[in-house]
Amino acid sequence: MRVLASAPAKIILFGEHSVVYGKPAIAAAIDLRTYVWAEFNKNGRIRIEAKDIKIPGLTVSFSESEIYFETDYGKAAEVLSYVREAINLVLEEAGKQKGVTVSITSQIPVGAGLGSSAAVAVATIGAVSKLLGLELTKEEVAKLGHKTELLVQGASSGIDPTVSAIGGFLYYEKGTFEELPAIELPIVVGYTGSSGSTKELVAKVRRSFEEMPDIITPILNSMGKVVEKAKEVILADYDKEIKFQLLGQLMNINHGLLDALGVSTKSLSDLVYASREAGALGAKITGAGGGGCMYALAPGKQSEVATAIKIAGGMPMITKISREGLRIEEVEE
Numbered sequence: 001m002r003v004l005a006s007a008p009a010k011i012i013l014f015g016e017h018s019v020v021y022g023k024p025a026i027a028a029a030i031d032l033r034t035y036v037w038a039e040f041n042k043n044g045r046i047r048i049e050a051k052d053i054k055i056p057g058l059t060v061s062f063s064e065s066e067i068y069f070e071t072d073y074g075k076a077a078e079v080l081s082y083v084r085e086a087i088n089l090v091l092e093e094a095g096k097q098k099g100v101t102v103s104i105t106s107q108i109p110v111g112a113g114l115g116s117s118a119a120v121a122v123a124t125i126g127a128v129s130k131l132l133g134l135e136l137t138k139e140e141v142a143k144l145g146h147k148t149e150l151l152v153q154g155a156s157s158g159i160d161p162t163v164s165a166i167g168g169f170l171y172y173e174k175g176t177f178e179e180l181p182a183i184e185l186p187i188v189v190g191y192t193g194s195s196g197s198t199k200e201l202v203a204k205v206r207r208s209f210e211e212m213p214d215i216i217t218p219i220l221n222s223m224g225k226v227v228e229k230a231k232e233v234i235l236a237d238y239d240k241e242i243k244f245q246l247l248g249q250l251m252n253i254n255h256g257l258l259d260a261l262g263v264s265t266k267s268l269s270d271l272v273y274a275s276r277e278a279g280a281l282g283a284k285i286t287g288a289g290g291g292g293c294m295y296a297l298a299p300g301k302q303s304e305v306a307t308a309i310k311i312a313g314g315m316p317m318i319t320k321i322s323r324e325g326l327r328i329e330e331v332e333e
């Protein structure tokens with residue numbers, strides 16, 4: 001039997017990092033997906049075929065009769081830690097120890113703030129649980145995805161695996177979520193081409209918080225207030241233009257607060273300011289930062305903002321919100 005599952009990427013519209021400290025956040029699934037095949041194998045091992053992961057350098061030594069390959073096996077093992085932990089959690093949940101092979105292909109850039117870690121964990125959990133005959137709800141998959149991120153990152157709010165499992169447009173706070181009415185958000189995502197490690201960036205904010213709690217706490221509190229105001233605006237019956245103006249203003253404030261936490265970079269800020277100068281109503285980092293992606297709210301200006309992002313050295317992506325979260329694509333008996 002073989003099972004194919006997929007899960008979407010996400011953008012955090014407001015509240016990244018502060019959501020780790022129990023504040024709310026708003027995120028949406030977008031139409032880039034990770035696909036995972038799962039099947040049993042006979043050797044009793046966990047086998048992971050990660051087709052998109054680049055190995056960290058390779059040394060080959062050979063003689064007449066022998067050839068040896070060497071790479072940074074520690075880094076290679078680390079890069080597969082989300083998948084490995086996800087599989088172990090499902091095997092534990094099913095109370096089975098079986099040889100499982102997973103094969104992964106993904107449309108989501110790694111370390112770009114689009115939740116590639118959560119999407120790969122959720123799709124792996126979806127495929128392996130289905131293979132083992134475990135009928136998990138999307139909420140149960142999200143919880144196992146959150147556990148996976150906690151095991152690998154040390155800290156995780158759970159918003160990424162929740163949005164990836166459930167899909168759509170969610171208001172998330174301390175492990176619970178509510179679905180927000182889908183509003184057509186004319187956004188442009190800008191990818192810097194560099195990546196940031198969520199584990200390292202979350203740890204960096206944690207260090208600042210522990211060293212200067214009186215300074216960091218008010219920043220996190222303000223971020224929480226920004227998100228509450230954004231939810232109020234999204235739910236209000238203002239006309240679209242007013243909503244977009246207010247949301248753009250809140251995005252810019254959120255970006256400044258993230259900059260104060262030290263998670264922005266020059267390339268991210270270059271794309272943010274280029275977008276604003278090209279007419280975006282708001283632009284901010286999305287995800288952990290340290291590289292990765294930003295996004296801009298650009299009603300009627302998506303192509304101008306996309307061009308400005310390209311001129312500023314970024315890669316623009318015009319994406320849509322995906323209603324669908326985890327999807328079992330195929331079951332081959």
Ligand SMILES: Nc1ncnc2c1ncn2[C@@H]1O[C@H](COP(=O)(O)OP(=O)(O)O)[C@@H](O)[C@H]1O
Pocket residue numbers: 034050051052053078079080081082083104105106109110111112113114115116117118120196197198199287288292
């Ligand atoms: N296609 C993939 N195959 C295997 N592991 C992946 C894949 N995509 C992402 N990952 C895992 O997720 C990590 C990136 O997660 P993270 O640092 O949270 O960045 P983000 O979630 O913003 O993409 C990668 O280093 C790797 O461990």
Ligand SMILES: C[C@@](O)(CCOP(=O)(O)O)CC(=O)O
Pocket residue numbers: 012015016017018019020111112113114115116117155156157158159160198202286287288289
């Ligand atoms: C920084 C954070 O708020 C979001 C991380 O998003 P990503 O891994 O960069 O896609 C961490 C979390 O919420 O678990």
Ligand SMILES: [Mg+2]
Pocket residue numbers: 115116117118160198
């Ligand atoms: Mg991540």
